Amino acid sequence: MNRKNERGIAAVAIVWCIAGILVAAAAITYVVGEYRVHASDEIEFTTPYQFVVFTNNVSYFGRLEGLGGPHPVLRDVYYIVTKMDPQTKQSNNILVKRGKESHEPDRMYINPNQILIVEPVNPGSKVAQLIEQLHSQK
Numbered sequence: 336m337n338r339k340n341e342r343g344i345a346a347v348a349i350v351w352c353i354a355g356i357l358v359a360a361a362a363i364t365y366v367v368g369e370y371r372v373h374a375s376d377e378i379e380f381t382t383p384y385q386f387v388v389f390t391n392n393v394s395y396f397g398r399l400e401g402l403g404g405p406h407p408v409l410r411d412v413y414y415i416v417t418k419m420d421p422q423t424k425q426s427n428n429i430l431v432k433r434g435k436e437s438h439e440p441d442r443m444y445i446n447p448n449q450i451l452i453v454e455p456v457n458p459g460s461k462v463a464q465l466i467e468q469l470h471s472q473k
Contacts, residue, residue: 377403384411384456384463389449395433396462397443402453409443413466430465 385399387409397412412433417426434440456462 377401378453380455382455382458384466386452386454386456386462387445387450388452389445390451391449395443396430396456396466397433399453402447402450405447407445407447407450409445410441412440412443413462413469430462430469432469 380399383398384396386394386396387399388394395409395412395414397409399407399409401407413430414433416429416431418429419426433443456466
């Protein structure tokens with residue numbers, strides 16, 4: 336009878352091991368699946384530059400990476416400055432590359448909750464042409 340009990344205990348131990356392996360495999364499959372879903376949430380753009388408007392009405396042009404993810408980044412950033420000619424009283428918009436500030440930033444890490452609008456910048460647009468002019472002046 337002792338051998339039958341030992342065989343029964345061994346069979347139960349094998350069943351529990353197999354059940355544990357199946358539970359671990361299911362957990363790994365779930366985690367990998369969740370990662371793939373979240374990784375695919377990021378939006379990829381077909382244009383080199385995007386126009387980004389924030390909830391505080393500040394706007395920038397740049398290369399937006401990771402939109403749809405938890406930590407979007409804006410690189411190669413530009414913004415528009417309006418200058419008034421004191422003699423003619425006419426305003427003139429100038430595209431300025433961000434990075435000339437005292438801390439010389441080369442990118443912006445963005446809170447995704449602060450992004451209001453993202454639009455593609457058409458490669459043939461005036462903004463895209465101005466960006467290319469600024470790049471060629473380097």
